[in-house]
Amino acid sequence: MRLPEEFLGDLDEEFAKGTHSRLWYWKEMILMVNHLISRWIVFAGGAGVIAGTAMATLSWAHQPTIFVLLPYGLIVVATAVLLRARSDFPFLARFTILLTAFMVASLTQYFELGFHLNVVRQPVWLQAALFGGTLGIGCVISVCAALVSGRGLNRYLSSIALGVLGGGAMFISMKWTNFIPMALAFALLAVASAFVLRQTRALARVALSLLAWTVAGSLPLLIYLAFARRPGDFARFWDAFWLRALVSTVIGSLFVAAAGKRTRSRISN
Amino acid sequence: MKTLGEFERAVLLAILHIGDESYGVNIRLQLEKALKRKISFGAVYTTLDRLLEKGFLSSYSGDPTPERGGRAKKFFKVEAAGRKALERARRTHDAIWRLAPTRGTP
Numbered sequence: 001m002r003l004p005e006e007f008l009g010d011l012d013e014e015f016a017k018g019t020h021s022r023l024w025y026w027k028e029m030i031l032m033v034n035h036l037i038s039r040w041i042v043f044a045g046g047a048g049v050i051a052g053t054a055m056a057t058l059s060w061a062h063q064p065t066i067f068v069l070l071p072y073g074l075i076v077v078a079t080a081v082l083l084r085a086r087s088d089f090p091f092l093a094r095f096t097i098l099l100t101a102f103m104v105a106s107l108t109q110y111f112e113l114g115f116h117l118n119v120v121r122q123p124v125w126l127q128a129a130l131f132g133g134t135l136g137i138g139c140v141i142s143v144c145a146a147l148v149s150g151r152g153l154n155r156y157l158s159s160i161a162l163g164v165l166g167g168g169a170m171f172i173s174m175k176w177t178n179f180i181p182m183a184l185a186f187a188l189l190a191v192a193s194a195f196v197l198r199q200t201r202a203l204a205r206v207a208l209s210l211l212a213w214t215v216a217g218s219l220p221l222l223i224y225l226a227f228a229r230r231p232g233d234f235a236r237f238w239d240a241f242w243l244r245a246l247v248s249t250v251i252g253s254l255f256v257a258a259a260g261k262r263t264r265s266r267i268s269n
Numbered sequence: 270m271k272t273l274g275e276f277e278r279a280v281l282l283a284i285l286h287i288g289d290e291s292y293g294v295n296i297r298l299q300l301e302k303a304l305k306r307k308i309s310f311g312a313v314y315t316t317l318d319r320l321l322e323k324g325f326l327s328s329y330s331g332d333p334t335p336e337r338g339g340r341a342k343k344f345f346k347v348e349a350a351g352r353k354a355l356e357r358a359r360r361t362h363d364a365i366w367r368l369a370p371t372r373g374t375p
Contacts, residue, residue, distance in 0.1 A: 010342075016336045
């Protein structure tokens, strides 16, 4: 990253007047760096929320496959494009981008399911229902996201939350198991993300997002334990799940907090 | 249709007000005077970049000067698209204010 020459020149000229302290000089420099990287913070924020969710999902599903990450990645990119475009993109463009992303994501999920869960061996009507169902969910979510993606920053942030929720809903619709805990966890993450991103205090952002991710990460564990029947279930689940859930909790929290910082920066402009 | 944010409008109007000497230092100074608050160079340059991307502004480089560490000034000029966008924003603003009840109206 390189600071613009004209900015450095302006800063030197202003500082040479002798009306500002050295502290002011460095503060201006840091603010400029912050502005330059802010777009990437937004991208990292969106990516972090969804990647963290995907990591947690992989832990819960016990089926780590690269295909699971593809649809999430696609939705992250689409959301990032929309965020960057802000109000420059007309409604139709935003709608089309999201719709395409969700439809392709649905297709990827379908093929992932075919490869790993042997759905292709199921009756045709069930395959059609699964495919249609995921497409339907994707479309409904994308319409909602497009509708709330009107002018105003908070609308866009809400679309991230909807994106997370939509990705989660599609994933859940394919996995069959652990529906209620996973749905609760995703809903909690989505609501918390939307709420945390609106906060202004750094400590509050970190604390709230950490709490949300921890509760969301613990939900499936607690429900699983409540229904565990065989000896050794607890130890097995702990070993496989907890460390990855913890990592995703921390990563998710940091990224959400970073995205929240971006929100404040944009509003202050 | 490309729209203008509040700060973007302020920057465009500041450049129109300053005229030929519109570069970072002067624009920031003018904005601080008009808006009566501290403005960072980062905020000014981010907005200038956005306005350049939208085609509302054009820029050209001046000569390097010693007090700037040998760096050239970058001057900004409002383009026709920028003037039109300002006019649109003004019409919208006026139309909204006409909705406000005047004194004596029930």
